[in-house]
Amino acid sequence: MDADAVVEVRGLRMTYGARTVLDGVDLRLDRGEVVALLGPNGAGKTTTIEVLEGFRQPTAGEVVVLGEDPSRAGDAWRAKVGVVLQSWRDHARWPVGQLLEQFAALYRPFAVAGGQGPYGVDELLELVGLADRRRALVRSLSGGQRRRLDVAIGLVGRPELLFLDEPTTGFDPVARHEFHELIHALSDFDDTTVLLTTHDLAEAEKIAGRILILDEGRIVANGSAAELARAMAHSSEVTWREDGVRHVHSAAEPEAFVRELLTRREVEVTELQVRAQTLEATYLAMVARHETAATAAASASDRRPTNEEAR
Amino acid sequence: MTIALRAGIRRGLTEFGISLRTPADVLFIVFGLVIVGVVLWLNRDAEAAPGAPLAWFILPSILTIQLLFVTAYGLATVIVTEREDGTLLRARSLPTGLPVYSVGVTARTLAELVCTFVPTLAIAAAVLGGALGLDALGLATVLAMLVLGTVALLPFGFVIGTVFRNPRSVGGWGFLAVGAVAFASGLIQPLATLPAWVQPIGLALPLFWIGHVLRGAFLPAELGTLEFGGGWHFGLAFAIVAAWAIVGLVLAPHLLRRIARRETASAIELRRQAALQRI
Known part of the structure; x- marks a missing residue:
C-alpha cells in the first residue's frame, strides 16, 4: 500500500440478495485531495461512503482507510474520520453549543501530542456560520442551518479524512459559497482529505480536484472536470x-x-x-x-x- | 474508559436536565405521582391486618411497578426512538460513541428513578403521617433491593429497545406488557389469588421477588403467612433477582452492539420516508 494513500479500495462488491449495488469498485484518495463522487440516484454512492466509514460490511473486496479496515477499526481510527451523513434528525432537544461541546470532549483523549486537538466550540460555530445560534435548540434550526451543524459535528475532531454525503442540500447561495471556501481551506491548510457526494455538478466542479462518476455500481469516470470533458x-x-x-x-x-x-x-x-x-x-x-x-x-x-x- | 464513563454520565444528566425543561416529560412524572398520592390517600385508613395499614402492602407494589416502568419501559422507549432518529448511528460515528451513549441513557434512567422514588416515599410518608413501617434494617433492605432490581431490569430495557423497531408499537404494546407483567407478578393482587397457570410465570419473573422483599421490609414479620409459600424468603429472592441481573448484563451489550452494527444511514432514511408516509 502506498504511504500517501488515505483511502485505497480494490474490487469492492456489495450485493443485497440478488441485487448488486457495487460491482467491482476501485478507488484511491491521496492526502489532501478533495474528491467528488457523482452518479444518479441508486448508483451506489451512499453505499460506497458507508463502506468507507465502516458502517457497512462489503460483500467482497479490499478496503483500507487510513491504514485500517474500517469495519474493524477502533476508536483511535474513528477519531481521525469525520462523518456527515444525509438527513440527521438526532439530538433535536439539545442546545447547539452544548451538543458540540459534548462531542468535542469525546475526541480529546485521542488528540495527538503536539496536535491541536478538537475545535473549540466558538471557533467551529464561526467557521460554519452558526456563531449566533450557539444557544439555540437544534430543532429550531432551519434546514440549511441544521446541515451546517452536521458539517460542524463532522469537523469537530479535526479529522484527517472527511466524508460528506450531500452536504449542501438546503443551503442558500451564500451558505453554499462559504461552505466551498471552508472545504478549500481544510484541504489547503490542514491537509484534510475530503470525499463528498453531491447532485450539484457546479459544486463538484468548483471544489473537487478530482471527480469520480459512479453508475450502476461501477466507476465509469475518474479525473478532473477538464480531463473528463476531454x-x-x-x-x-x-x-x-x-x-x-x-x-x-x-x-x-x-x-x-x-x-x-x-x-x-x-x-x-x-x-x-x-x-x-x-x-x-x-x-x-x-x-x-x-x-x-x-x-x-x-x-x-x-x-x-x-x-x-x-x- | 473512565473518560467515556464520565462523558456518558455528563451526557445522561444533560439529557435529564433537558427532560426536566420539557413540559410533556415533567407532566408525565407529575401525573404518575398524583396517581400514587390518590391511591394511598384512598386507602389511608384501611388495614390489612391489625397494626398493618393496607398502604404498607400497596407501597411495595407501587415502587416495583415504578421500577419496571422507568427501567424497562422508559429506557426501551428512549432507545427505540433514538435508534429511529439517528442518535444511535451518530454515536457510532464518534470515538467511544456507543459506550458513552449506553452510559448516558443509563445515567438518565437512574436520575429518573431517583426523581420517582424520592417523591413517592415523601408522598407516602405525608399521607400516612410519617408511619412507613420501616426500621433502619428495613430501609437498607428496600434500598438494596431497588438497586439490585435496577441492575436486573435495566439491561432488559436495552434488550426490548433493540429488539423492536417501531417506537409507536413499543409505546402502545409496551404499556400493555408492563400491565401484564405487573399483574402476573402479584403486584396488583396477591400471587396466591391468581389462576394456577399464571403463578409459575410470576415466580420466574424478577418482579414478584422484588415486590416480595419490599413487602417483607415494610410489613411486620408475622404477615409472611400471607405471602406465596407462607413465609419470607429473602435469600432466595435476592438470588433470583441477581440471576436475572447477570443474564441481562451478559445479553444487553452484545445485542446493542449487534443492532448498532446493522444501523446505517440508508436504513434510517428508509424509516424516515416510511414515517413521513404514515403521516
Whole structure:
C-alpha cells in the first residue's frame, strides 16, 4: 500500500440478495485531495461512503482507510474520520453549543501530542456560520442551518479524512459559497482529505480536484472536470462579436481556433468568450453512454459544432 | 474508559436536565405521582391486618411497578426512538460513541428513578403521617433491593429497545406488557389469588421477588403467612433477582452492539420516508 494513500479500495462488491449495488469498485484518495463522487440516484454512492466509514460490511473486496479496515477499526481510527451523513434528525432537544461541546470532549483523549486537538466550540460555530445560534435548540434550526451543524459535528475532531454525503442540500447561495471556501481551506491548510457526494455538478466542479462518476455500481469516470470533458471529446464553445454580429463556434481545440480568429486582419473581434465544456454536459453524456449503447450513440451525435447564429 | 464513563454520565444528566425543561416529560412524572398520592390517600385508613395499614402492602407494589416502568419501559422507549432518529448511528460515528451513549441513557434512567422514588416515599410518608413501617434494617433492605432490581431490569430495557423497531408499537404494546407483567407478578393482587397457570410465570419473573422483599421490609414479620409459600424468603429472592441481573448484563451489550452494527444511514432514511408516509 502506498504511504500517501488515505483511502485505497480494490474490487469492492456489495450485493443485497440478488441485487448488486457495487460491482467491482476501485478507488484511491491521496492526502489532501478533495474528491467528488457523482452518479444518479441508486448508483451506489451512499453505499460506497458507508463502506468507507465502516458502517457497512462489503460483500467482497479490499478496503483500507487510513491504514485500517474500517469495519474493524477502533476508536483511535474513528477519531481521525469525520462523518456527515444525509438527513440527521438526532439530538433535536439539545442546545447547539452544548451538543458540540459534548462531542468535542469525546475526541480529546485521542488528540495527538503536539496536535491541536478538537475545535473549540466558538471557533467551529464561526467557521460554519452558526456563531449566533450557539444557544439555540437544534430543532429550531432551519434546514440549511441544521446541515451546517452536521458539517460542524463532522469537523469537530479535526479529522484527517472527511466524508460528506450531500452536504449542501438546503443551503442558500451564500451558505453554499462559504461552505466551498471552508472545504478549500481544510484541504489547503490542514491537509484534510475530503470525499463528498453531491447532485450539484457546479459544486463538484468548483471544489473537487478530482471527480469520480459512479453508475450502476461501477466507476465509469475518474479525473478532473477538464480531463473528463476531454475524455468525452466534446468541444468548447467560442463566442464573439464581429462587426456587430454575434458568432458561436464549437471547437475541439479552442486555443488554435482563437489564435486563428485573432490573426484575421480584416475583422474586428469583440466580446470574445471561450467556455469550456460544462461538467453537466460531460456527466450527462457519460451516464448516458453507460446506460445503453443506443442512447450513447444518440447523445454523441447531438453535439456537432454549431454554425454561426445572428441575432 | 473512565473518560467515556464520565462523558456518558455528563451526557445522561444533560439529557435529564433537558427532560426536566420539557413540559410533556415533567407532566408525565407529575401525573404518575398524583396517581400514587390518590391511591394511598384512598386507602389511608384501611388495614390489612391489625397494626398493618393496607398502604404498607400497596407501597411495595407501587415502587416495583415504578421500577419496571422507568427501567424497562422508559429506557426501551428512549432507545427505540433514538435508534429511529439517528442518535444511535451518530454515536457510532464518534470515538467511544456507543459506550458513552449506553452510559448516558443509563445515567438518565437512574436520575429518573431517583426523581420517582424520592417523591413517592415523601408522598407516602405525608399521607400516612410519617408511619412507613420501616426500621433502619428495613430501609437498607428496600434500598438494596431497588438497586439490585435496577441492575436486573435495566439491561432488559436495552434488550426490548433493540429488539423492536417501531417506537409507536413499543409505546402502545409496551404499556400493555408492563400491565401484564405487573399483574402476573402479584403486584396488583396477591400471587396466591391468581389462576394456577399464571403463578409459575410470576415466580420466574424478577418482579414478584422484588415486590416480595419490599413487602417483607415494610410489613411486620408475622404477615409472611400471607405471602406465596407462607413465609419470607429473602435469600432466595435476592438470588433470583441477581440471576436475572447477570443474564441481562451478559445479553444487553452484545445485542446493542449487534443492532448498532446493522444501523446505517440508508436504513434510517428508509424509516424516515416510511414515517413521513404514515403521516
